[in-house]
Amino acid sequence: MKAIQLVKYGSSEEAFQIAEIEKPEISASEVLIKVESFGLNFADVMARRGLYKAAPPIPSVLGYEVVGRISDIGADVKNLQRGQKVVAFTRFGAYAEYAKTDSSAVSPISDSMDNGAATALSTQYCTAIYAAYEMANIQNGEYVLVHVAAGGVGIALVQLALNRACKVIGTVGSDKKIQFLKDMGVEHAINYLEKDFEEEIPKMLGGRKVDVIFDPVGGKFFKKDRSLLNAGGRIIAYGASDQLNRKKGFVSKLKLMMAFGFLHPVGLMINSQGIIGVNMLQIADQKPEVIERSLNKVVELYQKGLIKPHVGKEFRADEIAKAHAYFEGRSSIGKIVLHWE
Numbered sequence: 001m002k003a004i005q006l007v008k009y010g011s012s013e014e015a016f017q018i019a020e021i022e023k024p025e026i027s028a029s030e031v032l033i034k035v036e037s038f039g040l041n042f043a044d045v046m047a048r049r050g051l052y053k054a055a056p057p058i059p060s061v062l063g064y065e066v067v068g069r070i071s072d073i074g075a076d077v078k079n080l081q082r083g084q085k086v087v088a089f090t091r092f093g094a095y096a097e098y099a100k101t102d103s104s105a106v107s108p109i110s111d112s113m114d115n116g117a118a119t120a121l122s123t124q125y126c127t128a129i130y131a132a133y134e135m136a137n138i139q140n141g142e143y144v145l146v147h148v149a150a151g152g153v154g155i156a157l158v159q160l161a162l163n164r165a166c167k168v169i170g171t172v173g174s175d176k177k178i179q180f181l182k183d184m185g186v187e188h189a190i191n192y193l194e195k196d197f198e199e200e201i202p203k204m205l206g207g208r209k210v211d212v213i214f215d216p217v218g219g220k221f222f223k224k225d226r227s228l229l230n231a232g233g234r235i236i237a238y239g240a241s242d243q244l245n246r247k248k249g250f251v252s253k254l255k256l257m258m259a260f261g262f263l264h265p266v267g268l269m270i271n272s273q274g275i276i277g278v279n280m281l282q283i284a285d286q287k288p289e290v291i292e293r294s295l296n297k298v299v300e301l302y303q304k305g306l307i308k309p310h311v312g313k314e315f316r317a318d319e320i321a322k323a324h325a326y327f328e329g330r331s332s333i334g335k336i337v338l339h340w341e
């Protein structure tokens with residue numbers, strides 16, 4: 001089969017090559033999927049740059065999500081059938097014509113469902129629904145701040161928060177994205193490249209603080225988040241994209257840690273606040289039932305019309321370098337999807 005291998009850390013133009021490799025062998029609890037489409041995520045960029053410790057050593061096949069049809073099933077798999085169209089969460093291996101995954105990380109979808117939208121439901125919407133509904137437990141009427149709100153996870157978080165009748169504030173990096181958020185129903189949108197959200201949000205809310213904050217950036221964003229957090233508030237940290245703007249090495253890591261600011265449990269207790277980290281790869285490894293529950297739920301919400309993934313750009317599989325470069329350009333809105341055909 002064909003697979004896109006990461007063969008060198010660094011720029012997208014030099015990092016990948018398409019190679020012929022063996023199809024994955026599946027265990028009794030796994031399925032093999034003939035991949036039609038797969039998506040990009042921030043972790044892919046981190047892995048390509050050599051900054052993601054959980055990634056397999058090179059040469060490796062990256063990717064966390066696929067849409068396609070089941071080609072083979074393990075002996076213990078009873079709830080799925082060969083030929084079914086599915087969306088699936090993978091532990092790497094998605095950048096290939098065939099990918100394997102545990103059957104608990106697979107959800108059947110209709111033949112008519114758009115591949116791009118389905119791809120977004122896996123990693124990004126599963127991350128969002130787990131973070132928003134299970135870890136943050138967002139409530140009706142709460143003020144919710146979503147950073148990078150026009151990204152794949154950000155859009156999902158906004159939609160889920162609006163479904164809970166929350167008042168949403170979103171930060172983005174362009175005026176075009178501000179309009180996109182307003183069209184979605186976001187009450188307050190801020191271009192963080194032009195205005196300091198730490199100063200703007202208290203003005204917008206008349207001095208009121210924020211109940212829930214979703215932060216994939218970290219660093220100085222996180223320190224500012226803490227100043228905005230209400231009593232009983234929760235910060236959900238699910239990324240550290242600020243790391244991409246820093247050099248490799250111990251000194252850089254130390255500076256990143258210092259940028260987060262000093263945090264002590266006593267301060268959290270006094271203010272009745274919570275800081276929660278979300279890493280879906282760890283959840284998939286340690287609690288696969290969460291992935292199964294989350295994936296089935298987002299497919300159900302999609303079918304009911306309660307969520308609507310936004311596909312920002314689509315590429316052919318052999319345009320992987322171009323897709324990564326577009327992703328890093330930060331002009332994209334929503335999901336970036338690649339197709340084998």
